[in-house]
Amino acid sequence: MSSAFENTIFEDPILNVIHLLNSIAQENPAAISLASGRPDDKQCDPSLIDRGLARYKHHVAGTEHSLATLLCQYGKTSGIINEIIATYLRVDEGITVSNPESIVVCMGFQEACTLTLLSIFEGGGVLLVPDPVFSGITGIAKLLGIKIVPVPMATFLDPSALRKIVENLESRGEKTKALYAVPDFSNPTADSLSCHARSAMLSLASEKNFFILEDTAYRYFRYEGDAIASMKSIDSSRVFLLGSFAKSIFPGLRMGYVVAPEGPGVMSFSGRLCKAKSLITVNTPALCQAVVAGLLIENDYSLKGLNHPRVLSYTKKRNHMLECLEREFPLKVGAQRTVSWNHPAGGFFVNVQLPFVFGYSEMRECAKLFKVIVFPTTLFSLMNEAATQVRLSFSNATTSEITQAISRFKAYVEFRLQ
Ligand SMILES: Cc1ncc(COP(=O)(O)O)c(C=O)c1O
Incomplete structure (x- = not known):
């Protein structure tokens, strides 16, 4: 070789x-x-495929859209079920997505984070991650040549210690561009961020002008205690919400999404996400989107349900x-x-x-x-x-x-x- x-x-x-x-x-x-x-x-359960698809077909029949075009043609890069995902986010999370085009439907979390990193890290910068951390994020960040700064989990969970890390990097001329977090039940250690830690992290992101990549893969798997508000619902302007249906429906669908930051004066990232996606996967398979949409509609737009x-x-x-x-x-x-x-x-x-x-x-x-x-x-x-x-x-x-x-x-x- x-x-x-x-x-x-x-x-x-x-x-x-x-x-x-x-x-x-x-x-x-x-x-x-x-x-x-x-x-x-x-x-x-494979019968979910038939159920979801049938429900989605029924839904489309009540609109002016053509099922043949939606399911069989090349599709819109950002996806065909953005409105339905936006409704689910409102129902389950109280998140208002003002422009459904801020949502890009992706092939799992893995594509969502790839597009997000591509849209943020042109020209360098640092990605902060807790350590240990899900290798899906660090693996792709390494492949993309992004500088990763791992933060021991105990430091990551402590807002003042985390601030010191960002400030130390700043003093060495290193710009933190984004931080990856699984606020609910991380992989591998099942750690969660407290409500206070979430708010403090968002304030730090605002002050130091970086983004938070919020991975919600395990958010709906809570076995005790009350849910803590998602970071996206607290401050949309700082957060790329990276969602996955791998655990909530099943991974064979390879379905996920990213919701770009929104808010007054916030730069629109959806164009960047879509340009990158159009060259990587063109669009997410419509059949998989249809199954997810149908199952959400069937459950009154609640993934929790x-x-x-x-x-x-x-x-x-x-x-x-x-x-x-x-x-x-x-x-x-x-x-x-x-x-x-x-x-x-x-x-x-x-x-x-x-x-x-x-x-x-x-x-x-x-x-x-x-x-x-x-x-x-x-x-x-x-x-x-x-x-x-x-x-x-x-x-x-x-x-x-x-x-x-x-x-x-x-x-x-x-x-x-x-
Ligand atoms: C932390 C974390 N995020 C996301 C995912 C899901 O990724 P995907 O949607 O690409 O299957 C996993 C799966 O193992 C995970 O552990």
């Missing part, structure tokens, strides 16, 4: 995370996997995983826990703290010898944070698989502590 193709960004470990998830499962077919953040197979059965099922799985952890790693009287974990109020993951380092080779060892696949949280870190943490996903395992998997994982931990 020519040296021009060696030691490139394509060798970066962050670009390997998804591949790793798939390959380790293939190498260990008998292992139970708590590694992937896939939604529950049982929620991926559509999601309700999923939330009940994931609540049970989360509770079950926490009970299994409690049973397998009990608190001994007078002793400190050697293994501890968080109690996430939502999302798909429990994050476990071990008394030893757990990385790639430990993941392989655990899968091979103990037949359970769990994911090292540190593989989502750009700065070797979370070296002793493990992400356990409860979303796509049955309760009996969770029981067995946690018992096998306990056997691995005992083996390591011998």
Whole structure:
């Protein structure tokens, strides 16, 4: 191979995370996997496709639009269901999108964030991300050559500490152009931003003139407590809202969207987003848009309503995983826990703290010898944070698989502590 193709960004470990998830499962077919953040197979119901499409066809029949043109022709780059998404955002989030063209319907979150980064980062600048963080954002930012500054999660959640980071960068002549946040139940650590932290982050963004990329992939998976207002609903002018229907409907649709910042005197980004999209995917497949639109209409434009059965099922799985952890790693009287974990109020993951380092080779060892696949949280870190943490996903395992998997994982931990 020519040296021009060696030691490139394509060798970066962050670009390997998804591949790793798939390959380790293939190498260990008998292992139970708590590694992937896939939604529950049982929620991926193909009859939703027929239902959504039928409902959308019925909807179009009541308008002056031609179904043939809408579904079969090249489509408008920004999408054909923008009004319907705008209505859902008003119903579920109290967000008023004044111009539906501020919404660009995309092929999943992944395209939404690609277009957004392209529209913001021409000419340089810094992207702040919490660390550890979902590799979908850092992977694409690296591919696009964007400078990423990872901020340890504890600092990221603390408004005054975050301000210092932005100011330090400023003093070194580095312009923060955007910050990526998953305010509700992040991946991999299931952390959320408090109401105060959201407002403080928005004020900092206004003061220092940067944008917030708000990823709401897990927002509707809350199992306890009251919802906190989305950042977009607090200040639209600073926020690119990056939505995904991957967890709320199913990922095979590859459906998501971006809502560009809006407000008096705010530059319109939709033209940039659409120009980039017209060269990357031309338009999002109309059939997939139709299914999502039909399902939203059927549920009175509420994704929350559509999601309700999923939330009940994931609540049970989360509770079950926490009970299994409690049973397998009990608190001994007078002793400190050697293994501890968080109690996430939502999302798909429990994050476990071990008394030893757990990385790639430990993941392989655990899968091979103990037949359970769990994911090292540190593989989502750009700065070797979370070296002793493990992400356990409860979303796509049955309760009996969770029981067995946690018992096998306990056997691995005992083996390591011998
Ligand atoms: C934090 C986060 N954002 C977004 C997504 C969904 O991305 P997409 O819509 O591209 O499937 C995921 C999926 O794993 C995720 O973990």
